[in-house]
Amino acid sequence: AQSVSQHNHHVILSEAASLELGCNYSYGGTVNLFWYVQYPGQHLQLLLKYFSGDPLVKGIKGFEAEFIKSKFSFNLRKPSVQWSDTAEYFCAVDSNTGKLIFGQGTTLQVKP
Amino acid sequence: NAGVMQNPRHLVRRRGQEARLRCSPMKGHSHVYWYRQLPEEGLKFMVYLQKENIIDESGMPKERFSAEFPKEGPSILRIQQVVRGDSAAYFCASSFLTSGDATDTQYFGPGTRLTVL
Numbered sequence: 090a091q092s093v094s095q096h097n098h099h100v101i102l103s104e105a106a107s108l109e110l111g112c113n114y115s116y117g118g119t120v121n122l123f124w125y126v127q128y129p130g131q132h133l134q135l136l137l138k139y140f141s142g143d144p145l146v147k148g149i150k151g152f153e154a155e156f157i158k159s160k161f162s163f164n165l166r167k168p169s170v171q172w173s174d175t176a177e178y179f180c181a182v183d184s185n186t187g188k189l190i191f192g193q194g195t196t197l198q199v200k201p
Numbered sequence: 202n203a204g205v206m207q208n209p210r211h212l213v214r215r216r217g218q219e220a221r222l223r224c225s226p227m228k229g230h231s232h233v234y235w236y237r238q239l240p241e242e243g244l245k246f247m248v249y250l251q252k253e254n255i256i257d258e259s260g261m262p263k264e265r266f267s268a269e270f271p272k273e274g275p276s277i278l279r280i281q282q283v284v285r286g287d288s289a290a291y292f293c294a295s296s297f298l299t300s301g302d303a304t305d306t307q308y309f310g311p312g313t314r315l316t317v318l
Binding site: 093123125131132133134135138179181186187188189190191192193194 | 232234236242243244245246249256257259260292294296298306307309310311312
């Protein structure tokens with residue numbers, strides 16, 4: 090069965106620090122990859138997605154993610170976080186079925 | 202363009218009652234997905250529907266849960282005879298698939314938080 094693993098459950102950073110959140114999945118075939126963010130009190134919003142093409146994907150608010158097929162990874166990065174990035178981040182994978190498989194989520198707390 | 206709408210946002214039920222959760226997809230979207238988020242867990246897929254069709258219900262519990270997406274009106278997730286373990290946040294998402302079978306982006310609603318007393 091497919092699964093998605095987010096290694097960091099809770100991350101605390103100071104403003105301007107660099108961020109990298111890990112995401113690994115288990116599936117041998119073609120996948121579509123997503124990062125969603127849930128700000129406090131708000132619903133899930135799409136940060137970025139990878140379907141095909143350039144494995145380095147740029148999303149909103151300065152986030153990017155790199156798909157490394159050989160490592161089954163899709164890590165999320167941001168060079169310099171802001172207090173407003175405090176949120177929960179979810180990695181999700183789909184194998185063209187319409188069924189998103191989510192990781193457990195990573196709570197990011199940015200200290201001003 | 203209005204996003205995915207869900208109502209109610211909060212729902213309290215006593216054990217044994219029925220819960221009905223509604224989801225109106227984004228305008229032009231004909232595909233709806235339901236997910237459940239239990240406390241301290243990620244979202245888990247429940248069911249994928251198109252208008253008048255259930256495409257994949259592999260994540261739905263076998264009993265008490267049902268979903269529909271009629272030709273007119275919102276999608277409904279129905280939970281009969283609720284138990285405390287049904288307490289969770291239920292999220293609906295919608296997408297617009299072009300012809301072919303490629304996945305498209307799912308846009309999520311704000312969720313319905315169900316509490317079973």
